[in-house]
Amino acid sequence: MNSRFEVEQDPKSRDTYYLNMGPQHPSTHGVMRIKLHLNGERIISAEPIIGYGHRAHEKMAENRDYLQFLPNPSRVDYLGGMIYNIGYCQAVERAMDIEVPERAEYIRILCNELNRISSHLLWLGTFLMDLGAFTPFLYAFDDREKILDILDRITGSRLTYCYARFGGVILDIDDVFLDNVSNFCTYFVERLKEYEKLVIGNVIFRERTIGVGIFAPDLAQKYAITGPCLRAMGHENDVRKDEPYGIYDRFDFDVPTQTEGDCFARTLVRMEEMRQSIRIIEQAVNDMPDGLFIAARVPRRIRPPEGDYYFCVESPRGSFGMYIASDGSDIPFRLKLRTPSFSHISAMPAVMAGTMLADAVAILGSIDIVVPEIDR
Amino acid sequence: MIADKLSSLLLDTTEANYDARGFHVQHTASADTLPQISEAFLSENFHLEMITCQDRRENDDKFRLIYQFNQYGTPQRHVIHADIAPDATAPSIAKIFPAADWYEREIFDMYGVTFDGHPDLKRILMEEDYFGHPLLKDFVDPPNPYRSEDDA
Numbered sequence: 001m002n003s004r005f006e007v008e009q010d011p012k013s014r015d016t017y018y019l020n021m022g023p024q025h026p027s028t029h030g031v032m033r034i035k036l037h038l039n040g041e042r043i044i045s046a047e048p049i050i051g052y053g054h055r056a057h058e059k060m061a062e063n064r065d066y067l068q069f070l071p072n073p074s075r076v077d078y079l080g081g082m083i084y085n086i087g088y089c090q091a092v093e094r095a096m097d098i099e100v101p102e103r104a105e106y107i108r109i110l111c112n113e114l115n116r117i118s119s120h121l122l123w124l125g126t127f128l129m130d131l132g133a134f135t136p137f138l139y140a141f142d143d144r145e146k147i148l149d150i151l152d153r154i155t156g157s158r159l160t161y162c163y164a165r166f167g168g169v170i171l172d173i174d175d176v177f178l179d180n181v182s183n184f185c186t187y188f189v190e191r192l193k194e195y196e197k198l199v200i201g202n203v204i205f206r207e208r209t210i211g212v213g214i215f216a217p218d219l220a221q222k223y224a225i226t227g228p229c230l231r232a233m234g235h236e237n238d239v240r241k242d243e244p245y246g247i248y249d250r251f252d253f254d255v256p257t258q259t260e261g262d263c264f265a266r267t268l269v270r271m272e273e274m275r276q277s278i279r280i281i282e283q284a285v286n287d288m289p290d291g292l293f294i295a296a297r298v299p300r301r302i303r304p305p306e307g308d309y310y311f312c313v314e315s316p317r318g319s320f321g322m323y324i325a326s327d328g329s330d331i332p333f334r335l336k337l338r339t340p341s342f343s344h345i346s347a348m349p350a351v352m353a354g355t356m357l358a359d360a361v362a363i364l365g366s367i368d369i370v371v372p373e374i375d376r
Numbered sequence: 377m378i379a380d381k382l383s384s385l386l387l388d389t390t391e392a393n394y395d396a397r398g399f400h401v402q403h404t405a406s407a408d409t410l411p412q413i414s415e416a417f418l419s420e421n422f423h424l425e426m427i428t429c430q431d432r433r434e435n436d437d438k439f440r441l442i443y444q445f446n447q448y449g450t451p452q453r454h455v456i457h458a459d460i461a462p463d464a465t466a467p468s469i470a471k472i473f474p475a476a477d478w479y480e481r482e483i484f485d486m487y488g489v490t491f492d493g494h495p496d497l498k499r500i501l502m503e504e505d506y507f508g509h510p511l512l513k514d515f516v517d518p519p520n521p522y523r524s525e526d527d528a
Contacts, residue, residue, distance in 0.1 A: 051501040058486075059510055094396065220448070223475045224423040235448055243451050310398035310444070310453065323442070325430060336428040346478040375501060 023052050027130040027361045030371025046352035048345050053375040061335035066092050066302040074160045077373040080315045082115035082161045089164040091311035091322045095304035101292040104168035105247045109284045113277040118147040119316035120270050127365035131208050150180045168294030182285055185278050209263035213363035223347035226340050227318025229367055232258045232265035239314035251280045263366035317341055317368055337376055341369045381416040385409045399453035407458040407466045414469040417445045427479035429487045431513045439489055468494035486511035
């Protein structure tokens, strides 16, 4: 319970009432319902009700082979589509022991980090829009559009990417792409300073976020919180550092942390993460090697040896894990997607109890949920 | 150490090849001991990364529950396999790890496995009045009364 607000009245008293936030509420960013039990404007309890966007991705995986499932992961989380798409390929590559050429690894890092920035930009815009600020939304979407244009040039899609293949990526990049990326980096570093001036110092924003939606320290272990929400609680944990996948161990970047665990801390962590992503991109552009963009010899039939495999990547929202149980055939016996938003939203009853109704909007915005990722 | 606390509770333990598999140790346990195992992991600062299930009725007439625990910092993934008979129930660990609450509801929804002692076991992803359990291997998609043949 949030210590700032204590619920004084008996929850069973007649002064309390229920309010449905959603399924079509703008701040749920998708179709999700939160059943709020209120006393005036104070939340006594909150119960998230999910499943409106359930598309049975796990069932689909059991009915098609590994390559046919390739377009699905980017639809699980459409804002971090590239990271999910590449992550799925890396999971299968490790199970199959497929070598990926150097150039493909660097291209993947570039795409991952560009996608991370575009996801964080969309979060920044919509989060501030939820809090009533319209201007940053336009700024953020303008910059996000630049990233989408850059990625569009090499992948052919703007949202649900299907760019990676087992053993590399489907198309090579060219110098124009690299120039575009370098120009974007120079531009965006300056732009980030503007965002910070515009947002972080704003009095209304600080009032709405500081001390609001505090994740109690024990919440991390109880609910398996990961990603920026965890780092805002003072844990210096990032899958890219803890168990580096791909070639992340070659890059020099910091893991930003804050200690407060409130909405403001989560904002600061994500702002700094964008800066660190730019650092990774700059290194990747400088070191980009020549060579193959997809392995010359990839097994024609993808049949991982019998057994269980777990692979996790750092998505913009936290640790996204793929559990693959193979029975030695072309088709996964079981494929479980462990999505970070599912864990975070299951912690909402503990976080929201005792806060105000308007804070519920700030909390939901600050944890950066993507509803199709919860429902899968 | 977690290994000492677990040693009396487990049926079998195998070290896994982390570089190939992505987890460090794989245990087999009886479903009845899951609460004690969870307590041991809780006291050693592990968190519950996920719970999932496999429908192995065609293989060996069992449902296999898979619990995955991990640590913050240096990863140390422990995977627990607990097999239960198709008509049996498993003990809930939602009181020990609140994260298990939703994962157990999801398994109940998708496989029909019930968990004893769960605070509120109901469907989570499918609608409340749904009848089947979609992730069962023998699940057949029911005909949709609101859709005509031409829509396909």
